[in-house]
Amino acid sequence: MPKRQITGTVIKKAGDKTATVLVERRV
Numbered sequence: 001m002p003k004r005q006i007t008g009t010v011i012k013k014a015g016d017k018t019a020t021v022l023v024e025r026r027v
Helices: 003-026
Strands: none
Touching: none
16 A cells, blocks of 8 residues: 555544544534
């Protein structure tokens, strides 16, 4: 697995988690 692909997955997961936190705070 290319390192770039792994990094992209980690960033995507982190972004999804951040988005969830922002939505929870907004409510």
